[in-house]
Amino acid sequence: MSIITLENKQFSIDSSNFIYSKCSSRPSKSVVNPENYTKYKSIKETFSFLDGSQDLSFKECIGYIFGAKIKIDKTVYILDNETYKVVNFTDNKFKILTKNLNDKHSNYIIIVNDIYTYPKIQYIYMLSNFFTNVKIVSSQLMSYKLIVCHKRITNLDFEIKDNYIKDFDIKVDELLVKYIKDDNDTFLENTINMNQVVNSMCKSLSQISNLNRETYTINKYYKAFINKECSTYCNCKINSIFYSNLFECYICENCLILTRVFP
Numbered sequence: 476m477s478i479i480t481l482e483n484k485q486f487s488i489d490s491s492n493f494i495y496s497k498c499s500s501r502p503s504k505s506v507v508n509p510e511n512y513t514k515y516k517s518i519k520e521t522f523s524f525l526d527g528s529q530d531l532s533f534k535e536c537i538g539y540i541f542g543a544k545i546k547i548d549k550t551v552y553i554l555d556n557e558t559y560k561v562v563n564f565t566d567n568k569f570k571i572l573t574k575n576l577n578d579k580h581s582n583y584i585i586i587v588n589d590i591y592t593y594p595k596i597q598y599i600y601m602l603s604n605f606f607t608n609v610k611i612v613s614s615q616l617m618s619y620k621l622i623v624c625h626k627r628i629t630n631l632d633f634e635i636k637d638n639y640i641k642d643f644d645i646k647v648d649e650l651l652v653k654y655i656k657d658d659n660d661t662f663l664e665n666t667i668n669m670n671q672v673v674n675s676m677c678k679s680l681s682q683i684s685n686l687n688r689e690t691y692t693i694n695k696y697y698k699a700f701i702n703k704e705c706s707t708y709c710n711c712k713i714n715s716i717f718y719s720n721l722f723e724c725y726i727c728e729n730c731l732i733l734t735r736v737f738p
């Protein structure tokens with residue numbers, strides 16, 4: 476889990492310096508290792524051990540910062556007694572997103588599946604000018620992040636003429652860029668490794684049944700983890716413990732405790 480908090484900032488934003496582009500930006504070297512990104516993109520079907528992973532990841536991430544959660548409908552939640560509007564940001568369309576963030580609500584949760592481009596980081600950084608604080612919350616298992624914008628102070632007053640932006644002409648704090656890059660690289664490396672393990676496990680039927688067992692247990696674990704239901708009262712009998720090749724750890728199928736044994 477990682478949570479990065481950006482407190483309110485007061486830097487100047489000059490819309491006349493924005494540089495536009497015809498399409499969505501390509502991943503930036505400063506934000507993701509390009510070699511791993513290419514490898515990751517070449518995986519035809521990334522192995523996912525989670526079903527309904529979008530909803531689960533949302534639940535996981537809001538669970539890190541909010542206590543009381545009430546879902547009003549698909550886009551409105553009451554979290555710790557404050558109303559939040561949920562906005563999807565999947566296609567880099569900054570103009571639409573900005574319009575959404577200026578509506579009648581004052582708290583927002585932006586869903587981003589990845590932060591691989593520099594303009595995206597610039598934009599998130601810019602948001603800290605208009606909100607009391609902005610939190611970037613990452614899932615532990617998926618390439619899934621929430622940008623939680625708390626209490627808008629003023630309307631987003633910069634002008635975006637077109638959807639795709641190449642550069643907002645904002646210098647982002649280097650530590651933040653490094654943090655996001657580390658997070659991106661870790662996720663890509665894990666996904667690439669996991670894909671290799673899955674491929675090598677699919678060579679015999681008995682290994683496929685192991686994979687099924689792992690998938691089933693990890694699913695169960697993730698759901699229990701999110702719902703804070705991992706039981707701690709268990710004797711962990713030897714026949715309920717198995718080694719997960721995917722997670723490189725031992726899992727007790729009964730209480731779902733993960734144990735990493737270091738050599």
Ligand SMILES: [Zn+2]
Nearest residue numbers: 709711727730
């Ligand atoms: Zn156990």
